[in-house]
Amino acid sequence: MRTMRVWRHSGAAFLIFRTRVNYMHFDLVDLRLFTHIAEQSSLTRGAERSHLSLPAASTRIKNLEEQIGVKLLSRTSQGVTLTGPGETLLLHARRVMQQLEQLTGDLQEYSKGVKGHVRVQANTTAISEFLPAVLRTYLVNYPDVNVEMQERLSGDIVRAVQERTVDIGLVAGNIRTDGLQVMPYRRDRLVLATALSHPLAQEKKVFFSETLDYDFIGPPEGSAIHGFLKRAAAELQRSMQWRIQVSNFEAACRMIEANIGIGVLPEATALRHAKTMALRIVPLKDEWAVRNLQICVAELDALPLFARRLVDLLVADGVGRLE
Secondary structure (H helix, E strand, O other): OEEEEEEEEOOEEEEEEEEOOOOOOOOHHHHHHHHHHHHHOOHHHHHHHOOOOHHHHHHHHHHHHHHHOOOOEEEEOOEEEEOHHHHHHHHHHHHHHHHHHHHHHHHOOOOOOOOEEEEEEEOHHHHHHHHHHHHHHHHHHOOOEEEEEEEOOHHHHHHHHHOOOOOEEEEEOOOOOOOOEEEEEEEEEEEEEEEOOOHHHHOOOEOHHHHOOOEEEEOOOOOHHHHHHHHHHHHOOOOOEEEEEOOOHHHHHHHHHOOOOEEEEEHHHHHHHHOOOOEEEEEEOOHHHEEEEEEEEOOHHHOOHHHHHHHHHHHHHHOOOOO
16 A cells, blocks of 8 residues: 655655555575475475475465465475466575575674585586595685585586576586676596507597497496587487496596496596506597586675685686686
8 A cells, every 4th residue: 555745845845655565574494495395396305304294394385375375386296396476486585595695604704613505516527626626625724614516417507506506516618608607617628548459549539429339438327427428429310339337437447448448538537547557548529528617606796605715716726727
């Protein structure tokens, strides 16, 4: 309801509008619960993540819907999906949670023992080669901060940062990062690794297409580099012959050394293992084999202080690495 009053002073007239607003009161527990339910697409799993019983969580969501006056969730046999108003609430709830993280981080400078949480997603090369040293330094300086690290494909990382389910992303290649703040990091180069006696070991450089007639040793199917190579082969209308899939690059290199198959690895990884194993490193001619890594965030100033410090370390670690 709005009322208007005219006030005259010194010959001038001012319009004063009075607006009566019905403010909604949101409980942080409800917002966190709703976010967990949306991310899990399940009322049950969302309740578990919020450490609430299912009846208590259901009651909270029902009360929240009654307060707002609209349905937020559509319940199906497969779980729950968000309605239009639910999508809007999720967007704002994530921002509120992020601002609380920022408040916690900023106050950490003045308070001992306050814990923080930074969510990072990166590709295979960044996780295996570049991030361990940076994280070692960071965690020494911030012992009360936990870092949640996930390996993902670059496209998935960009979406996660845009949706603010991840604080910091490290992506590779020519990928669109609309609406994000992006900073250069390092160069990611993929190479072919073979046994010394393998037919391709005598080549100075090869195209990826020339390798597809041979058996491959590779990482697990869920890894980022596995998905990347599978997509590269599909673009050539080919498929890869996976002889063995192993959990780490060291195991892969030992299989390659034994001439069980060949592998496409990050150059830094291949060179490191070639110092102790009989491997031949063959550069790939494909343009996608050389990719620039970038750091991306939704809004740097909106990150908690402890998360911004990690970005600072990453930027410093990448200085001069792209030349």
